[in-house]
Amino acid sequence: MPLDSFTPIELRLDRxxxxxxxxxxxxxxxxxxYDVHIEPQADSIxxxxxxxxxxxxxxxxxxxxxxSRIQNDLVDFKLRELxxxxxxxxRELLVAKAFANYDTEQPLLTPVSDPVGFHFPxxxxxxxxxNYQALPQVQGE
Amino acid sequence: xxxITKPSRKFKASNEYQVDLTPYRLLxxxxxxxxxxxxxxxxxxGDWLLVPRGTVLRLVSRELDRVQDAELYxxxxxxxxxxxxxxxxxxxxxxxxxxxxxxFLDAFTALHIFVVTLRCEHTCHYCQVSRVTADNQAxxxxxxxxxxxxALMMQSPNPHVTMEFQGGEAxxxxxxxVYAVExxxxxxxxxxxxxxxxxxxxxxVVTPEILAYCDQNQILISTSLDGPExxxxxxxxxxxxxxxxxxxxxxxxxxxxxxxxxxxxxxTTSTLSLEHxxxxxDEYIRQGFNSIFLRPISPYGFALRSxxxxxxxxxxxxxxxxxxxxxxxxxxxxxQFFREDYATIILRKILTPFxxxxxxxxxxxxxxxxxxxxxxxxxxYASDEARMLAEMQDYEFRLGHLDTHSYEQIFYGSKAxxxxxxxxxxxxxxxxxxAFQTYCGADPVxxxxxxGDMYGYRPTSVFCQKNMEIIRYLFELMDAxxxxxxxxxxxxxxxx
Numbered sequence: 001m002p003l004d005s006f007t008p009i010e011l012r013l014d015r016x017x018x019x020x021x022x023x024x025x026x027x028x029x030x031x032x033x034y035d036v037h038i039e040p041q042a043d044s045i046x047x048x049x050x051x052x053x054x055x056x057x058x059x060x061x062x063x064x065x066x067x068s069r070i071q072n073d074l075v076d077f078k079l080r081e082l083x084x085x086x087x088x089x090x091r092e093l094l095v096a097k098a099f100a101n102y103d104t105e106q107p108l109l110t111p112v113s114d115p116v117g118f119h120f121p122x123x124x125x126x127x128x129x130x131n132y133q134a135l136p137q138v139q140g141e
Numbered sequence: 142x143x144x145i146t147k148p149s150r151k152f153k154a155s156n157e158y159q160v161d162l163t164p165y166r167l168l169x170x171x172x173x174x175x176x177x178x179x180x181x182x183x184x185x186x187g188d189w190l191l192v193p194r195g196t197v198l199r200l201v202s203r204e205l206d207r208v209q210d211a212e213l214y215x216x217x218x219x220x221x222x223x224x225x226x227x228x229x230x231x232x233x234x235x236x237x238x239x240x241x242x243x244x245f246l247d248a249f250t251a252l253h254i255f256v257v258t259l260r261c262e263h264t265c266h267y268c269q270v271s272r273v274t275a276d277n278q279a280x281x282x283x284x285x286x287x288x289x290x291x292a293l294m295m296q297s298p299n300p301h302v303t304m305e306f307q308g309g310e311a312x313x314x315x316x317x318x319v320y321a322v323e324x325x326x327x328x329x330x331x332x333x334x335x336x337x338x339x340x341x342x343x344x345x346v347v348t349p350e351i352l353a354y355c356d357q358n359q360i361l362i363s364t365s366l367d368g369p370e371x372x373x374x375x376x377x378x379x380x381x382x383x384x385x386x387x388x389x390x391x392x393x394x395x396x397x398x399x400x401x402x403x404x405x406x407x408x409t410t411s412t413l414s415l416e417h418x419x420x421x422x423d424e425y426i427r428q429g430f431n432s433i434f435l436r437p438i439s440p441y442g443f444a445l446r447s448x449x450x451x452x453x454x455x456x457x458x459x460x461x462x463x464x465x466x467x468x469x470x471x472x473x474x475x476x477q478f479f480r481e482d483y484a485t486i487i488l489r490k491i492l493t494p495f496x497x498x499x500x501x502x503x504x505x506x507x508x509x510x511x512x513x514x515x516x517x518x519x520x521x522y523a524s525d526e527a528r529m530l531a532e533m534q535d536y537e538f539r540l541g542h543l544d545t546h547s548y549e550q551i552f553y554g555s556k557a558x559x560x561x562x563x564x565x566x567x568x569x570x571x572x573x574x575x576a577f578q579t580y581c582g583a584d585p586v587x588x589x590x591x592x593g594d595m596y597g598y599r600p601t602s603v604f605c606q607k608n609m610e611i612i613r614y615l616f617e618l619m620d621a622x623x624x625x626x627x628x629x630x631x632x633x634x635x636x637x
Binding site: 025029030031033075079080082083084086087090091093094095097098099 | 166167169171172174185197198229232235236237239240243570571574599600
């Protein structure tokens with residue numbers, strides 16, 4: 001049904017399924033087309049979409065298409081939250097390492113990491129026989 | 142007696158490299174729907190993978206199987222989207238990649254724009270800079286301000302700076318340009334800097350003497366060509382309606398003296414231009430260029446804070462852009478190399494580990510970090526667009542004045558700090574989880590101009606609307622036809 005006679009939509013979303021952050025991030029993107037009203041309750045969050053004042057027709061969509069878009073967006077933002085939670089530590093570590101002001105040319109410590117012999121040139125004593133050992137001693141010589 | 146043992150460098154058996162079958166772990170990534178069938182996954186360092194819609198759900202739900210989904214699994218590993226070791230063995234590699242993406246920050250400001258005069262003999266209707274007649278000397282930069290601007294430029298930590306002369310019509314103050322070039326050359330030698338000179342000119346008043354000086358001093362020419370004659374003259378008003386003729390003649394003369402590669406042209410997209418995408422591309426090909434920069438229609442001056450009009454204009458621009466890009470790709474399919482520069486800037490970010498020097502698509506934004514403007518009256522602005530705003534009596538991005546402010550006050554002062562709060566898209570609502578974050582940027586000036594707020598509101602932002610769609614479209618094209626990806630890669634390789 002075209003939304004030329006758009007009536008406000010009210011959604012009740014379970015807090016156990018969607019966090020407040022997911023809901024805010026998701027419906028942030030609806031703010032260009034709709035007035036978005038978010039009302040936190042004890043176990044749920046109510047979201048109301050209505051047309052901005054002075055606007056009589058909704059964007060070119062149908063009730064079904066709008067609901068489908070909302071469902072997909074909620075899933076996507078929930079996934080983004082899960083990815084964010086799971087990877088936050090690595091992201092912080094990555095950025096910290098990227099901008100850390102240091103300069104240590106630490107070659108990888110494996111027997112196959114130096115096939116040309118840059119770090120262990122011919123004839124130079126190398127004390128590493130097993131993996132992951134002794135490189136600092138060689139560097140210190 | 143100690144025994145020296147050397148490790149064997151022979152190939153080892155495959156079981157040496159077998160990894161324990163631990164469950165995979167996610168690395169930081171973002172995703173976005175490209176078409177109803179495909180989504181793109183973008184790692185924190187900008188590597189990407191186009192996959193069927195629903196793949197991220199399977200990935201996060203731990204439904205991917207390293208045997209049954211072997212190819213996808215290997216791609217995800219190779220693109221830093223998952224790791225199948227308990228720790229992240231390539232974290233240092235990822236950190237280096239991340240640092241490389243941000244390496245444009247290492248050297249700080251390179252581009253120093255000197256607005257040598259506001260005088261102009263054109264009266265282009267879309268010009269955001271208020272014009273003054275060609276004989277009004279009051280709007281020309283003083284030698285004292287040139288000296289102070291050069292002194293600030295020499296304080297930039299960047300070993301390679303660019304001095305760009307703009308107007309009005311910069312060549313109307315050619316004696317000022319000559320003075321500036323001579324002074325800057327001496328100063329650059331004293332400070333051990335490399336310096337590149339660029340004059341932005343419509344070429345209407347160019348002479349053989351001017352071109353000879355440009356040749357002697359290796360000055361680049363950047364001119365304006367809006368399209369075929371009817372369009373160029375309609376956009377760029379001149380008393381005899383001969384702007385096009387003067388421009389193409391000027392391009393030919395400049396190429397003859399300076400060399401083909403030292404003359405470039407930029408177009409401005411007007412409302413009229415939107416109706417002629419193919420004619421504009423064809424004009425650039427006819428004039429012997431091998432690329433065109435389809436610049437977005439500027440919101441400065443015509444709509445500013447009208448969301449509705451800005452959105453409509455951006456929709457029309459996107460339609461124009463896609464038609465022109467399609468035509469350019471057709472030329473490439475027929476064997477003619479011709480590049481679209483805005484796409485190439487974005488593609489360089491998508492297809493290579495390296496950053497770009499384009500001010501509008503950086504995070505942190507390019508203003509101050511990459512560019513600064515010294516206006517004819519000594520005022521210092523954060524970017525060219527900031528200067529345009531100032532000509533409309535909006536001084537929000539004024540950093541100081543050449544007479545009264547030091548380098549520290551201009552580049553690290555309170556205004557610079559205020560802008561710095563909003564110049565990284567990593568920390569902006571709507572951008573922080575956007576898959577295209579690495580390929581996009583932040584534009585506080587445009588958001589201030591169009592929305593009255595430097596921070597910007599992404600759902601109605603023309604910057605977001607335009608860049609999201611162009612980036613999505615480039616992925617869609619690459620997914621639709623591998624030959625298009627090959628063409629795109631040739632553009633990126635040629636632009637290096």
